[in-house]
Amino acid sequence: MSKVGIVIVSHSAKVAEGAADMVRQMVGTEIPLAWCGGNPEGGLGTNVEAIMKAIDKAWSDKGVAILVDLGGAETNSEMAVEMLPAERRRKVVVCNSPIVEGSVMAATEASGGASLADVRRTAEELSPV
Amino acid sequence: MTIDSTVIRKLVKATAERIVAHADELTALDQAIGDGDHGINMKRGFEAILADVDKISALPLPQALQAAGTILVMRVGGASGPLFGTLFMALGKALPDVPSRADAAQAFAAAIAAVQVRGKSEPGQKTMLDVLVPVQCALAGDRPLRDAAAEAAAATVPMKASRGRASFLGDRSIGHMDPGARSSQILIGAVLDVLEEKI
Numbered sequence: 001m002s003k004v005g006i007v008i009v010s011h012s013a014k015v016a017e018g019a020a021d022m023v024r025q026m027v028g029t030e031i032p033l034a035w036c037g038g039n040p041e042g043g044l045g046t047n048v049e050a051i052m053k054a055i056d057k058a059w060s061d062k063g064v065a066i067l068v069d070l071g072g073a074e075t076n077s078e079m080a081v082e083m084l085p086a087e088r089r090r091k092v093v094v095c096n097s098p099i100v101e102g103s104v105m106a107a108t109e110a111s112g113g114a115s116l117a118d119v120r121r122t123a124e125e126l127s128p129v
Numbered sequence: 130m131t132i133d134s135t136v137i138r139k140l141v142k143a144t145a146e147r148i149v150a151h152a153d154e155l156t157a158l159d160q161a162i163g164d165g166d167h168g169i170n171m172k173r174g175f176e177a178i179l180a181d182v183d184k185i186s187a188l189p190l191p192q193a194l195q196a197a198g199t200i201l202v203m204r205v206g207g208a209s210g211p212l213f214g215t216l217f218m219a220l221g222k223a224l225p226d227v228p229s230r231a232d233a234a235q236a237f238a239a240a241i242a243a244v245q246v247r248g249k250s251e252p253g254q255k256t257m258l259d260v261l262v263p264v265q266c267a268l269a270g271d272r273p274l275r276d277a278a279a280e281a282a283a284a285t286v287p288m289k290a291s292r293g294r295a296s297f298l299g300d301r302s303i304g305h306m307d308p309g310a311r312s313s314q315i316l317i318g319a320v321l322d323v324l325e326e327k328i
Contacts, residue, residue, distance in 0.1 A: 019276055026294070037205025039166075039170070039173075039207070040173065040204055040206050041173065041205075041206070043166070043206075044164075044166070045166060045170065045206035045207050046206065047203075047229070048202050048203055048211070049208065070294070071208050071293060071294055072207045072208035072209075072294075073247065075208040075211045075212065075247065076207075076208065076210065076211055078211070079202055079210070079211035079215075079247070083202075087321070126190050
């Protein structure tokens with residue numbers, strides 16, 4: 001059964017990687033997962049190209065949920081989604097939730113085979129649907 | 130007005146040089162109310178545009194603007210990348226090859242609308258829109274653009290931020306010029322200098 005993919009986008013590569021580590025430990029390796037953090041030069045910031053690559057890496061026909069930290073991560077993620085091919089664009093959502101808690105909750109929901117809409121709702125409400 | 134390859138080359142150089150020259154000032158403004166990377170981010174983006182000047186200036190104006198916007202989206206590394214990138218790309222989409230002032234005003238309005246959607250923001254929230262919108266009004270109303278941009282940037286000082294990183298500061302954002310408003314003013318000034326043939 002295909003499962004919704006999770007992408008974690010932080011201003012800090014360390015935060016993104018750490019959140020991904022927590023997802024792997026708590027949820028396991030059965031869901032597609034990718035993370036990115038930092039600007040194109042490796043400093044703090046976010047990077048549309050890296051986000052697009054992460055979406056590609058975590059791609060699932062069931063869709064991809066993106067978890068972000070602060071404003072620029074959200075704006076750059078939305079930009080990245082818009083630059084995807086049209087058939088992929090409608091299968092990617094940016095969740096409005098705290099990055100660490102949201103990532104773990106979204107991944108837990110996704111691991112049970114939930115739909116993209118349910119994964120997003122669980123991340124945003126921080127409790128299972 | 131015909132904006133040919135020579136003028137596009139001048140526009141790329143002037144905007145990049147101006148952003149690089151003001152990068153420290155923009156970063157200082159951003160350190161006061163943001164995360165302190167606006168100058169360095171904008172510098173990275175405009176230097177990337179400058180590096181592609183041969184390719185960009187070979188394109189017709191609408192495509193040149195879209196190419197420059199895409200570079201900003203990809204290279205800036207902060208929210209200002211998608212915001213300024215969207216401004217340029219939407220301008221490129223809306224401008225005819227040989228725009229009149231009325232065409233420019235109309236295209237600028239379309240580009241501002243795209244930035245508002247991208248940033249989920251509106252004028253009065255202490256953002257780049259607070260320069261772009263008054264300048265668009267001046268453009269449509271045949272008034273001097275440079276003065277409109279300067280007045281509008283200065284008018285962001287007493288504003289309280291309600292969008293962007295500065296909004297985290299609440300009342301403490303009052304008393305500082307918005308970095309995105311200032312960079313918008315700088316870019317508009319550079320464009321006007323080229324179009325008025327001052328450089």
